[in-house]
Amino acid sequence: MLAIEKVAEDYERTLVPLTDDLALFDSGLDSLCLAALVARLEDELMVDPFTTSEVVDFPVTVGDLLALYEHAVKYPAADLRDETTLAHVNG
Amino acid sequence: MRPPSHTSTDEAREVLWTGILGAAKHLGKREWQPTRRQSAVVQLRKGAGETPVYFIGMGVVELRLAQLILSERSIFGIEIPWPSAWRNAAARNDVEALPTMDQLVAPYVAALRVHAGSSPCLLVGHSFNGLMAFHAAHQLNEQGGKVEMVVLLDTETEDLAPHQVAWQLLQKVWARAPDLRLTDRTLRSIASRLRSSWSITRRMLIKEMRGLGRRIVPDRGVLTMKLDDLGIPWHWGLMKRVYSNVLRSYRPRCLDCRGVLFRSESGDESFARTLDDTLGWSNLFKRGLEIVQVTGNHDTITRPPHDRTLARAMSKILDRRADAITPELERSGHLTANPGREC
Numbered sequence: 001m002l003a004i005e006k007v008a009e010d011y012e013r014t015l016v017p018l019t020d021d022l023a024l025f026d027s028g029l030d031s032l033c034l035a036a037l038v039a040r041l042e043d044e045l046m047v048d049p050f051t052t053s054e055v056v057d058f059p060v061t062v063g064d065l066l067a068l069y070e071h072a073v074k075y076p077a078a079d080l081r082d083e084t085t086l087a088h089v090n091g
Numbered sequence: 092m093r094p095p096s097h098t099s100t101d102e103a104r105e106v107l108w109t110g111i112l113g114a115a116k117h118l119g120k121r122e123w124q125p126t127r128r129q130s131a132v133v134q135l136r137k138g139a140g141e142t143p144v145y146f147i148g149m150g151v152v153e154l155r156l157a158q159l160i161l162s163e164r165s166i167f168g169i170e171i172p173w174p175s176a177w178r179n180a181a182a183r184n185d186v187e188a189l190p191t192m193d194q195l196v197a198p199y200v201a202a203l204r205v206h207a208g209s210s211p212c213l214l215v216g217h218s219f220n221g222l223m224a225f226h227a228a229h230q231l232n233e234q235g236g237k238v239e240m241v242v243l244l245d246t247e248t249e250d251l252a253p254h255q256v257a258w259q260l261l262q263k264v265w266a267r268a269p270d271l272r273l274t275d276r277t278l279r280s281i282a283s284r285l286r287s288s289w290s291i292t293r294r295m296l297i298k299e300m301r302g303l304g305r306r307i308v309p310d311r312g313v314l315t316m317k318l319d320d321l322g323i324p325w326h327w328g329l330m331k332r333v334y335s336n337v338l339r340s341y342r343p344r345c346l347d348c349r350g351v352l353f354r355s356e357s358g359d360e361s362f363a364r365t366l367d368d369t370l371g372w373s374n375l376f377k378r379g380l381e382i383v384q385v386t387g388n389h390d391t392i393t394r395p396p397h398d399r400t401l402a403r404a405m406s407k408i409l410d411r412r413a414d415a416i417t418p419e420l421e422r423s424g425h426l427t428a429n430p431g432r433e434c
Contacts, residue, residue, distance in 0.1 A: 028395070031107060031151045031316045035114035035324075042119055050112050058101075058108040 003044065004029070004062075007037045020063030027062060047072040102133040103154055106170055110150070110316035114324040117314060131171055131202035138165035142239060144213045144409065145169055145206075147199055147227060148220040150316050152393040159402030162409040164213075167206070171198045173333075175319040181329040182311075189336040192226050199223065200230040211237040213409070217393055219334050221246025225375075228346055240349040241376075242405065245389050248371030250338050257295035259366050261288055343375050350376035351408050353383045353401060355392045383408065 008015045008029060015028040024034065042048050049072035059065040116122065133149060135157035141164045146153040149168025157166040180188035203212070212231075216224035221243035228238035264287050312328030319325060352372055367373070372380050383404050387397030 025107075025151050025155055026395075030394075031111050032114060032314060035111045035314070035316075036118055038112060038115035039119035042115070042121075050108075058104045060104065 003037060003040055007033050007040060011036065018062050020061060020066070022062045023060060024062060024065060041069060045069065045073055047076055100134045100137075102130065103135050103149070103168065106133055106149060106168075107151060107154060107316075109322070110318055110324065113318055113322045114314050114316060117324055131198070132167050132169050132206045134165065135168050136160070136166040139163045141165070142211045142213060143167060143207065144215060144242075145203060146220075147214060147216040147224040152217060152398075155398055156393065156402055156405070159399055160409065161402075161406040164409055169199050169202050171202065172318045172320045172322075173325065175321050175323065177333060178319050178323075178325060178329055181332040184332065186336050189333055192223075192337045192341040193230075195333075195337060196223050196227045196230060200227050200234065203227065203231055204234060204236060207231075207236060209235050209237060211239045213240045213242065214238055215242040215244065215405075216246065217244035218246055218389065220244075222248070222341070222343070225343060225346060225350075226341070228348060229344070232347065238346075238348050240351060241346065242408070243350065243352045243370075243372065244401070245353060245355045245392055246370065246372075248343050248375070250335065257291050261291055263366075264288060264291070343371075345375055345377055347377045349378040350380040351383060352380060353385050353392070353404060355385065355387055355389050381408070 004018065004027070005015065007013075011029075011033050013028050013030070013033055016022065016026065018027065029037065038048075038050070047069070049068045057064075059068055132145070135146070135149070135154055143165040144162075144167070146157070146166070146168040149170035153168045157168070160166065176188065177190055180186075214224040214228050216222070221241075225241050225243070225246075228241050231238055264284050311326035312331065313326065315325050315327050315330060317325040317330060350372060352370060354368075354370065369380065369382060385392055385397065385404055386400045387394070391397050392401050
């Protein structure tokens with residue numbers, strides 16, 4: 001959430017109160033801000049969940065985006081397409 | 092991940108995220124691997140079988156508007172990546188290699204022809220995209236299509252240079268010859284005109300100096316979500332060069348359909364807008380032009396909170412019969428019926 005707030009501050013955008021269910025495009029961030037957020041998260045977390053797998057469900061809500069990055073940080077090398085691998089990693 | 096929203100499609104989200112990720116890689120100075128080619132026409136809102144609406148250009152703005160519009164019509168967005176050769180030409184300021192309006196619009200029309208065929212449709216565009224929608228309507232109609240209405244979101248027909256606007260304004264101010272008898276009234280009139288002239292000249296000089304500064308110190312401007320065919324996002328400064336070059340040679344001509352202009356409140360642009368309330372569209376629609384005043388300036392009419400006002404006004408227009416400019420609409424505050432002139 002902090003990264004989102006920082007990007008909003010950098011680009012002088014006003015955020016609405018963030019909740020998991022809030023649609024990203026309704027958050028007050030435009031597409032350029034979302035690009036800056038993705039670039040920033042890649043710098044900070046050293047992961048890019050969008051290229052980890054060829055098949056990505058693009059996030060709709062703030063909660064979706066958080067879940068995507070949480071998963072990418074937790075399983076950086078896991079192939080998201082392979083449910084067997086994921087089940088194994090999850091124990 | 093949640094199931095897709097009922098108002099937007101996976102395809103629309105994919106197009107938007109492709110732009111976002113391309114820009115993210117550019118911002119992070121990392122290599123970008125373009126994704127597979129996406130379809131040019133994506134559905135932004137599912138609707139009934141009524142005449143569909145097509146946005147020329149598709150981004151978050153168009154997606155949000157489509158979600159906010161309360162209309163039964165299906166709404167689509169058309170997004171075409173521009174050739175990287177155009178970007179290189181814009182960077183070199185090589186005007187010969189930049190596209191004309193015909194070249195710019197042709198791929199949108201090709202996509203429309205495949206999608207809409209000869210069925211009736213409505214075209215919408217914000218800012219320069221409105222001008223593209225207008226020209227696309229010409230081309231589509233000439234190729235057997237049927238554009239019933241073009242909706243212009245704060246689109247001007249031409250981009251006058253500050254000195255051109257200033258000259259026209261000064262002509263207006265001094266159009267009436269002052270009474271040569273030196274009465275108090277005459278002196279007040281001359282003083283008032285001199286004040287106006289000074290104000291116009293000062294504003295023109297400031298704008299010209301800014302423009303000159305941009306020419307001397309090349310500025311690519313902010314990054315946009317407009318992608319080229321390699322998946323690399325365009326900078327606004329380069330897009331503006333493409334637009335300016337198109338406007339140098341493009342002269343809009345009368346179109347056989349209805350037009351609706353949603354006009355923003357006067358902001359910084361009021362300098363040019365004082366010349367013409369119709370933003371140049373007064374005699375370009377054979378079936379009439381309607382002007383709808385909405386809140387926000389040129390940039391903010393499509394952003395919260397003004398986007399809701401715009402979407403409400405658009406909903407009324409989209410769901411109204413062609414011949415039904417009702418008294419309620421005229422009384423509703425921000426709607427003004429203006430039948431325009433035959434052309």
